[in-house]
Amino acid sequence: MSESRAKAMRLADYQQPDFLIPELSLEFELDDHQTQVIATSKIVRQGDHDRPLVLHGEKLELTEVQINGQAVQPQGSDTDLTFASVPDEFTLRIVTRIDPANNTSLEGLYKSGQAFCTQCEAEGFRKITYFLDRPDVMARYQVKITADKARYPYLLSNGNKVDAGELPDGRHWVRWDDPFFKPSYLFALVAGDFDLLEDEFITQSGRKVALQIFVDKGNLHRAGHAMRSLKKAMAWDEQKYGLEYDLDIYMIVAVDFFNMGAMENKGLNLFNSKFVLADAAAATDEDYFNIESVIAHEYFHNWTGNRVTCRDWFQLSLKEGLTVFRDQQFSADMADPAIVRIKQVKVMREHQFAEDAGPMSHPIRPAEVMEMNNFYSVTVYDKGAEVIRMLHTLLGEQGFRRGMDLYISRHDGQAVTCDDFVQAMQDANNVNLELFKRWYSQSGTPVLSVKEQYDQQSGQFTVALHQHTPPTADQPHKQALHLPIALEVLGTHGSKSQVLSLTKESQTFPLGQFETKPQLAVLAGFSAPVKLDFKQDEQGLLNTVLYAQDPFLRWDASQQLISEALHRAAEQGQTVLSDNLQGLFEGVLEFAPEQRALAAEMLELPSFETLAQQRQRIDVDALLNARNALKRLLADRFHPQWQALSASSSQSYIYEADQVQKRRLRAVCLGYLAHRQDQSTLLQSAYTTSDNMTDTLAVLKACQQADHPLFSGLMQDFESRWQADSLVMDKWFALHGSHQHKDSLAKLQLLTSHAMYSINNPNKVRALIGSFAFYNTAGFHALDGGGYRFVTDYLLKLDAVNPQVASRLITPMLGFAHLDDRRQDLLTQQLARLLDNKSLSRDLFEKVSKALKLSS
CATH class of the missing domain: 2.60.40.1730 (tricorn interacting facor f3 domain)
Incomplete structure (x- = not known):
């Protein structure tokens, strides 16, 4: 076996x-x-x-x-x-x-x-x-x-x-x-009794396309946003890429039991219900955003995945990396592009960098696989999209469009490779992309080292860039990659932006002449998926926060400043609010009323998952304690500002940019206020008066993360209101699963017997067990090993039911090299338990065996 x-x-x-x-x-x-x-x-x-x-x-x-x-x-x-x-x-x-x-x-x-x-x-x-x-x-x-x-x-x-x-x-x-040739993976069948929402779309050539969304009985009122999203996506793809839909009908079916988010089957997309159904009472702003994004993603596959498909599964990023990039472009056009980009970078730093550093490290085009389901990964999807984004940066908007036009016309109706895609980009623009192709075959996260030099006499300012990709589990030796490095030079007369093309291990670039040494800000827009090694003092980071033009650079500088303070506090055992850190929050709070969306992201502390990727070894408890302590300090120091910015709005819920930004900023403020025991009345009132799920969930999350005494009672009330709604109860399960409380494990075990919970439903498993494993840092990494044992016990049951979901759930148990020796030993013991199971699926066997091999 x-x-x-x-x-x-x-x-x-x-x-x-x-x-x-x-x-x-x-x-x-x-x-x-x-x-x-x-x-x-x-x-x-x-x-x-x-x-x-x-x-x-x-x-x-x-x-x-x-x-x-x-x-x-x-x-x-x-x-x-x-x-x-x-x-x-x-x-x-x-x-x-x-x-x-x-x-x-x-x-x-x-x-x-x-x-x-x-x-x-x-x-x-x-x-x-x-x-x-x-x-x-x-x-x-x-x-x-x-x-x-x-x-x-x-x-x-x-x-x-x-x-x-x-x-x-x-x-x-x-x-x-179906008049179009397709591979078997795109076949779809649905049979059932549904409510049906119908509409139509007139293509740019004047063809009428019938649009149908099928949902469970009683959910028709929740399908409107999905339909509007679909029509936006169809119009956008015509305008952006000249791609028109090709059948007489386009159907979407929402189902409760689904391993993935959605599936792009030709003309009949199957969706996890959570990415279709939405109304103000039951769905958050994040749900609305995700529905619009996923609807667009599956529609865009009609050309980048269906009409032109993969030759083999090693080429998966050919369709997924490209289509993720396209849905990211769409989302940026539909919402605030800076905030959309920050969300994408968080995924890379919290999840993809961790995958690169773990036993399942692989290029966006893997060289070998045991179980193909394991390579529907953040590397193939999200890093794959970053590779496409770099091509877009190097070729420019028009050059990329020329490449897309040639790719589609050359390969329509064919099953092709990643090399075919890059070749089309190369041929359409008469450029040499041979070096760039290394991104498809090399795994790992490059480290970009930056050193600046200013000549006082000549005023010449230069920057030296050096790239190095550390060895990974699958590849010990690395080569230099083609990196587009976007940067800003902040001088006394404003800022200057440019993109440097790093094609060697080390290169030096002149940036111009300046009267005084300017401020350098590197990696604007996260122009390449790298870790940045750039020694800047706190004042330099603060200057970037306040004066850079690129919103990503401003956010990133704020996160670097906060991250260094947290690591310092974890190492020294004492959390202090330095002058520069205080200046950061004062500055951001000052412009918060005018730039709510960006301010909300900058005021949020870096996640534990992001912090864990910034050091070779971490002390879980010390880092967690430092983060909680800093949040309490900031809650007290800026208490009046948090209260003022969290003031309720009397507007009825609408999913539109201005309101989304207000609710997001308010949620961040409530997250700080919940760390003060004298805010119970405010929190209770915010929960009671909320007329939408975004604000309701903001109060619950604030109380949960602060372990506020109100949390238990509010959760009981929430359950009594929503106990018959499966999708909303997923949010309730997720809040319990990620609640870092001393009895969280006992609560978790109890909830697996809840009437609404089922091991057969992937959404329920991801909500409860997945939230615990991925986001309940204190519970999962408990020093007695109880969290690891619980997840392992559950995986042994789940693997017999649904190996795909089990394989995704094990991810937090794999990347343990940055943990202390005791926790590494505890995790290794549990992985060995899994491997001893003779009926273990190929899905889990591949990941567990690679993790144990890496640890030996």
Whole structure:
């Protein structure tokens, strides 16, 4: 078993498929436990060879196989079906049965509540029928679905609806035809009874596209924001990239049980309900933002992922990194671009840098994988987007658009590679990007060292840049990368911005002549995904906060100043409010009423996760105590300002920029005020008078993070109000899971038996157990090892139910090199427990085995 689990697939071993399947007809007779699937394929040998046809399949009951109408007996195993000798071109008919109701992995065809739905990316289609389940095998699909009409009035699949009918026994059928070639991972099927929101979109060429969003009964009033977001995304993609939608209908279905956020299946997107449903009472500003972003992301995949898709799964960032960048561009155009960028950088620093430093380190195009589901990672998605952003910076807006136009026109209808994308960018702009390609094959986070020099006599100001990427678990040796380094020079006559192109290990750049030594601010807009080694004193950082033009530089300088103070306090065991730190908060609070969004981000202390990435070794308790102590000091020192800025607004809730900024700043202020015991009346009033989930949750989070006595009572009231709403209760579970309290573990164990909780629902597991593992620093890292044991015990249960979710949940247990020796030993013991489980999934086996190998 271990040998099978440890077998890796390698990019270097890629070979084109021996056979192609240009046409596939699927017929589904839906039943909870005995769904019959008839797959009729046209199969063509590719190339001159006599190798057998090997089809992928998992957990299938095979009932019939025919080649050109004649019954055959192929060889079968748990994972494939082998035909030793077949004609060069033939028709293959395979009949299988599957059990959707008991498919807790949520891959292939499964039941979500009372509806049937599918999830086939990356390799879920093989749980539906035997097939060449790989992205470079592309077919035209015809799909017929038959089911009970009363229970499943809507029968949906990819493409356009071409026919329908009713049967005498109360069943009905619908036929769908997708005119575009697609790989099996983009297949989708949904059957259920929903509320339906309908609209239409007129494309730039005048075509009318029907828009449909299907939601659970009673949730129709929560689908409006998703529909508006979809129409914005469709218009934006036409305007920004000239890309028009290509089918007659575009459908979105919201389901409660889903492993991911959403899935871009051609013309029929399946979404986790949390990224579709929203109203002021139940959804926060963050929910509204995320819905708009994810709706756009899946729509943008129609061209960057569907019409042009991946040749193999090692090329996943080809579609995901590019599409994340596109949805980031969209979000920046829809909201405050500076705040959107800060959010993206937080993800990189808190999660992607940690992945680079841990046992699962990999390039955005991995060289090998054991389990493909493990590489739907922040590296492939978010670092992949940063790589695309660097290309955009180097080529400029027009140059990048030329490259995109060539990429789409050259590869429409094809399954291609990351190299094909970079080649299109290179050819369209007549530039050499060979050095830049290293980003696709090299893992790790580069460290950028900056040294400035000012010549008093000549006034010449220069900067020396040096790059170094430390060894990672997968790659001991690194090469220099192509880094665009954006910076600002702050002089007596204003600021000067420019982008330096660092292509060697070390380079020196002249920045101009100045009467006096100017102030240098490096990495404007986070122009490259690097860690910055730039020794600046507190006054220099404060000057950047107050005078730089780039909002990211101002925010970043504020966070550096606060971070250094926290690390110093953790090392010295005493937290003090230095003059410069006090000056920082005074300055930001002064401009906060005019620049609320940026001020809110600057006034927020760096997260523990960000702080942990800034040192080789950390003392968990000392750093946590220092952070809490500084928050209490700031709560007292600026008490009047927090109160003034948190004053309630009488406006009714609207999701628009000005109100979002006010609510965000108010939430930060409440977070400080909750650290004062004399603010109970204010907090209680803020909770009672709130007319929206954003403000309500702001009070709850403030009380939770300060461990305020009000928290327990408010949470009881919140539960009584929302106990019937699954999505809102996820927020309640998450608050309990991340509550750093002495009895948090006992509470957690109790909540796993709550009526609304289910180990089968990924949203519930992520909300409760995931929040504990990722964000309950004190509980998870408790010195008695109880937090580690609890998560390990839960993983052993969860892995048997849903390996994908279990594999994502283990992430906080992997990157432990920066912890003290005792905690490292405790974590190693729990990982060894997992590895001793002989039935451990490939998903977990890969991560655990790599983590233990790195620790040995």
